Amino acid sequence: MAAVRPVDLSVYTALWAGGLFTGSVLRSPMSFTPLDARRPADLLLNGRTLKSLVSQARQLQRLQTLLETRLEPAAREHCRVASLRDGVLRLVVTDSHWATRLRYQQKRLIRDLQAFTEFGTLNKIQCKVQPPLIRKQPPGPVMRHSATAADSLQETAEQISDPQLRAALERLARHHREG
Numbered sequence: 702m703a704a705v706r707p708v709d710l711s712v713y714t715a716l717w718a719g720g721l722f723t724g725s726v727l728r729s730p731m732s733f734t735p736l737d738a739r740r741p742a743d744l745l746l747n748g749r750t751l752k753s754l755v756s757q758a759r760q761l762q763r764l765q766t767l768l769e770t771r772l773e774p775a776a777r778e779h780c781r782v783a784s785l786r787d788g789v790l791r792l793v794v795t796d797s798h799w800a801t802r803l804r805y806q807q808k809r810l811i812r813d814l815q816a817f818t819e820f821g822t823l824n825k826i827q828c829k830v831q832p833p834l835i836r837k838q839p840p841g842p843v844m845r846h847s848a849t850a851a852d853s854l855q856e857t858a859e860q861i862s863d864p865q866l867r868a869a870l871e872r873l874a875r876h877h878r879e880g
Contacts, residue, residue, distance in 0.1 A: 851877035
């Protein structure tokens with residue numbers, strides 16, 4: 702019979718503690734085991750970094766809502782809350798016209814907003830002009846001009862007594878034939 706050798710378990714214990722040994726399988730240190738899948742809502746609400754970002758976004762939305770109650774209706778779509786820090790409310794406006802108007806109303810706005818607990822420390826409003834991004838409009842549908850439409854315009858022009866209107870309709874008919 703073969704003699705049984707004693708096994709040094711400290712090596713296995715160290716490998717197991719390091720996550721390299723699971724059961725009877727020894728994994729390489731370069732192998733990757735992904736974490737269990739989690740719903741995006743769980744990540745947003747339970748992840749520390751994302752949770753703080755969501756909290757800041759909600760706070761900014763609350764400040765925006767309160768600001769809009771004190772702004773004139775025409776200014777609401779042109780003014781966004783950027784931050785509220787150290788008693789300074791930073792607003793982003795679409796153009797210098799709205800920045801100037803808000804500067805003229807600054808004292809009234811500060812007084813009105815300080816009525817809310819969220820704006821209790823407010824003592825100054827800064828406006829930064831940031832024009833909205835202009836998206837290129839896709840070209841519109843190409844209008845096809847038919848010979849029937851040109852004939853109809855020409856017939857209508859022949860029945861008009863006003864010389865300017867008649868000339869305009871004839872030009873339009875000619876444009877339809879050429880296009």
